[in-house]
């Protein structure tokens with residue numbers, strides 16, 4: 001039976017070093033939940049605490065209502081898939097998948113039935129008598145997945161399972177994993193530092209930095225309404241501008257350094273006149289206009305569907321010193337393709353603008369939640 005995972009005020013230290021200062025998160029039963037963050041932020045550490053390979057210094061982890069802190073790893077009924085497959089090279093595909101069932105002394109007839117079923121789900125039936133050395137990376141990862149779920153674990157944990165595969169296979173395998181997870185309906189915690197993979201595969205994502213969860217939300221929310229500047233820049237590209245709030249009567253505006261103002265209808269009550277803010281705009285949310293942000297094209301890159309332009313915009317951007325704007329132009333809809341040296345004026349789609357406190361720590365857009 002699949003379970004919910006409740007992580008409550010968990011602390012992880014290695015000697016004097018605190019890796020996870022105080023982390024709480026609830027992962028729902030049957031959910032595909034991703035831990036996403038830069039290298040060293042503590043994703044694997046948290047996963048290892050759930051598995052039982054790492055001690056928990058404070059707080060507790062529950063599977064449904066049962067505290068598992070002191071349950072040894074092998075009794076937590078967890079299926080795991082790692083980056084390096086970890087399948088036995090001397091056993092055939094079928095024998096690899098049977099392994100966990102044999103350990104659990106499952107009767108032959110029941111075992112055969114379960115293995116047949118799972119080989120079909122992960123689509124490796126036709127390779128069942130092969131040794132792993134005669135399989136591609138993607139096929140080996142399917143074996144690892146089959147072996148992990150055949151035991152009907154309470155949760156499935158996956159640590160960067162696709163990072164050894166090439167780009168095309170990663171895309172193919174991520175839908176295969178999602179498919180299998182949905183069919184089996186098992187609570188899954190997935191670790192990756194690849195933001196596109198996280199957006200594509202997850203029900204919800206927790207974005208982590210320095211052992212602290214920055215935001216938990218659905219992929220669309222995380223992308224369109226980031227809770228702080230870190231999330232806004234870690235997921236996809238964001239142009240960050242210095243600006244301020246300007247209140248005129250009941251109306252609220254954001255004002256760029258060059259005096260360009262945009263009326264905003266979705267700012268929180270926290271904003272006040274002349275408040276310094278950080279404005280974040282995705283490259284695809286600009287259009288070319290006669291009024292807005294004046295820029296000059298410094299560089300352009302053709303990316304198939306899009307052209308990505310790098311534009312000069314000195315002294316007005318931040319985090320870290322960011323001298324230029326990025327702007328994406330959908331080639332299919334472009335009336336004119338611009339050249340290096342051309343001057344253009346960009347107007348952002350105000351409904352897609354994000355505004356943060358000056359230090360970038362908090363969103364000033366109404367109803368943005370840190371935890372969804």
Ligand SMILES: Nc1ncnc2c1ncn2[C@@H]1O[C@H](COP(=O)(O)OP(=O)(O)OP(=O)(O)O)[C@@H](O)[C@H]1O
Pocket residue numbers: 014019037038039040041042043044045046193
């Ligand atoms: N056994 C250990 N002893 C001391 N420090 C450790 C140990 N294991 C991990 N760390 C440190 O804890 C921090 C978090 O590591 P962790 O492996 O959880 O990061 P991660 O987010 O999974 O990174 P990556 O994406 O690179 O795998 C790192 O700074 C790492 O150096």
